[in-house]
Amino acid sequence: MTTTPVAQFSELKREQLNRYLHDRIQVPEELQANVMVTTLDKIYNWSRKSSMWPLLFGLACCAIEMIATAASRYDLARFGMEVMRPSPRQSDLMIVSGTVTKKMVPAIVRIYNQMAEPRYVLSMGACATGGGPFKEGYTVVSGIDKYIPVDVYVPGCPPTPEALLYGLIKLHEKVERQSITTVPWYRKGASEAVPVPVLGPDIFDPRKVQVIKEYTLGAAAATRGAAAATGRLQPQPIPEDVKARIRAAQAKYRAMKKQPA
């Protein structure tokens, strides 16, 4: 039994290592106190979550609280997030902070498409999450999640910096649970861009995603020379089973209409 603290520490370390080391990994004696064995996912996610750079992107009142979160009292630097990048190419996280209007949605979707993967979206406040107090109005869309995928929602009008920090910690937890083998951004081929919405008097119905995809990609294929040439952006036909579902729903609806109330 060794007695000095350094020796004790080495002993402990070796015990830990032995649990993971197979016979084939020969760790030299002098390195055994310095080597730690872990999974690739863990070290990869740890480094990603510890330096997650938010997009410097403010919309409305929530942006003020976002700035307050980054400033002296709440100090976002504790989470390695103080580097707010104005360029979407350099940022990992988009904090949608404020009221999203129909005029702004195309810009937001375009910025989201420009962000490099892996990318995350945090919907901050009532407006970005569900339209907020102006939802009844004629210009505000009821939630950014109709247009781009959202990872974490933070409620509040506006959320306090504490609430935002809690949301960010939740996002970190989500990042820690991901695995390189299953995440979508290491699959083969490029991921599809989110269709950029065009202003209209109404907002789109998420159940129509398939139709929208067909319509928008068809339009893209028709107009863009390069995209049309590669054939990647050809219109996707509606699958037969979906068509059958639609037909069944229509028949059901017709039958329901005929029945007396």
Next chain:
Amino acid sequence: MLDVAPRVRKYEILPSLQPPGIPAVAPLPTGESEDTRRIAERFGEAVLAAGLHHGQQVVYIKPEQLVALAEFAKTDPHLRYETLIDVSAVDRSELPVSDHRFHTVYQLRSYSRKQHLMIVCPLEDGDEPTAPSLTGVYSGANWPEREVWDLMGIRFAGHPDPRRILMPENWPNHPLQKQVPLGGEEVPFTLTWEDPEFESLGKQILEAKSAPPKLPPGMSLENMIINLGPHHPSTHGVLRLVVELDGETVVNVDADLGYLHSGFEKTGENKRYKDFVYYTDRMDYLTAMSNNLGYCLAVEKLLGVEIPPRAQVLRVIMAELQRIASHLFWLSTHVLDVSGTGMSLLMYATRERERILDLFEMVCGARLTVGYMRIGGVSRDIPPAFLPHLEEFLKIMPEQIDDYERMLTHGPLWSERLIGIGKITREEALDMGLTGPMLRGSGVDWDLRRDAPYSGYENYDFKVPVANEGDCYARYLVRMEEMRQSLRIIRQAVDNLPDGPYRAEDRKITPPPRAELDISMEALIHHFKLMTEGFHVPPGMAYQGIESSKGELGFFIYSDGSARPYRLHVRGPSFNNLYAISKMSKGHMLSDVITNIGSIDIVLGEVDR
């Protein structure tokens, strides 16, 4: 674009429950004042009515004589209305009148005579209601008139730039017209596959067309066109500027607004009076308390309700604290944009701002969107811990302001970037209808708190800082001194804080205390009526301006006697001040555009309505 009719959601009270006299038209002005008599003598038949209404001078004029009246009011040595403060319009199609569907309403201000004049111009009915444009007399009418065209659909004959300003070019309607519904949420689960709406839904989502760039008028492709925003770190929100550059010199700037158009005017017309207080927080979210105050004062003007002295003083304390908080935020972001000492000053200024937000949190539970004031007073009394904390804040704050000044005022970098940049002369400032520090930085000695006092500001002793240079540095000095004067006002207010009720005792307007509900049936009835129906405001119209941290914040309310405002218009200081960006930036470098944006101190929530 497919025309999908939005589903209408009726917020109306059932017609049978409405008192028979509602809706009613605002009464014509009665009596006369010196100014209205003078105008009536000069224009004779063209003046339809003139006199006083809720203490305001109002003149109804025929549209043919509107421009002549504006010119007369501006140039006549006895009138001298130098500035057009605001343009708005009322759609009277839901009022019991058959002719003159649209009225345009103008607010004129004389700084030298401390007078305010409201001009109402009934327009001729027709397919395209048209009013004469006042841009020839006051160039500041440019953007407000574009806003009226955009939201109300009134053409302005002779307007130099008749484009939409907030809504996109292809928007199908003019949303503030009364026949246009509020909007309506989509209700996906009531739709079935057979609904005709379902066929057209989703087809509005199209690929963004790569149309040839559409240049704002007055710009040419000979020069370089730069697109600044709506996502840009130093436009203070979602402002978009199209900048025409010759080399690095700015030739022309055109602002594209509306990326944060939340439509609160239309929303406000569908809310009860007391419910709109919370929406005012979200207009200019850095000065929520001042917005509350302005709105409450405008409604109280129509109601004619007395505010108890304690509530008045509490309102003053909160409004001045908010002014300091807003200026601190302006300072920190402005320095961040302009100067190398940026990040540290952001940290320092935010530290002090957090103290103010703590005080707000103490009185109302919220930091930013406070909703503290109520029509008839404030929502609750201050807690016992408030005053000691405020005292501590008052003790440390003057030193901190000195500290900021030591970092900036004589700093070579700071003065290099600010002195001589964004110059506005006194005449230009008056012509463009600028207010607040933008006006005082150009040498106009005007402060609504001193010259048209409200909320008991006449009882306080404070100075109005004025600088004559008219550049960004002058505005910086004005704002720094304003913070010190605000501290003086708060000091006096705390020393003279009277005891008594914190809201009016009128049970028709303010709800009874909770304890009273248990013992009094009458209190219960009052409470029920207030919480369900709200209170009715007598028919009339009122304009109330207050000195917000960014300038004159005005509320124009047209009441038809019901529990909801018939027309609610907000005169935002940032909106009117931002009009100056083009004039300020021409001939300077591109980087000075950023300095000018910071110096105007815009908040997009208010600019974009």
